[in-house]
Amino acid sequence: MIFSKEYVGYLAKQTNKHLVAAKMIQTGKQGLVDERVAAGLVEELALEDRINEEVRTILEAIQDDMHRGGASYPEMFKKVKQKLVNQYKAVL
Numbered sequence: 001m002i003f004s005k006e007y008v009g010y011l012a013k014q015t016n017k018h019l020v021a022a023k024m025i026q027t028g029k030q031g032l033v034d035e036r037v038a039a040g041l042v043e044e045l046a047l048e049d050r051i052n053e054e055v056r057t058i059l060e061a062i063q064d065d066m067h068r069g070g071a072s073y074p075e076m077f078k079k080v081k082q083k084l085v086n087q088y089k090a091v092l
Helices: 005-021 030-045 047-061 063-069 073-088
Strands: none
Touching: 005 030, 030 047, 047 063, 047 073
16 A cells, blocks of 8 residues: 555544534544545455556466566556456555
8 A cells, every 4th residue: 555554544534624614514422434544445445456566476377378478568458457457446
């Protein structure tokens, strides 16, 4: 993940603070809302890490075929990652 969990927690608090100030949400349990928003942000930000790991697993399984065909690992990584991003309908 590109951000630390502490920074994501800070972003969640600031987001919630602005939403409450703009009267877009109401809550009596600010801490609980902060935790849930932070958890959601962490999950979304970790999506690219999970996709990258899946790409590595796929490429490891076809490593011999790639070597025989002369395929470039970085090029194949980009292609497989893009295919998975499209499959998961993710926005990275």
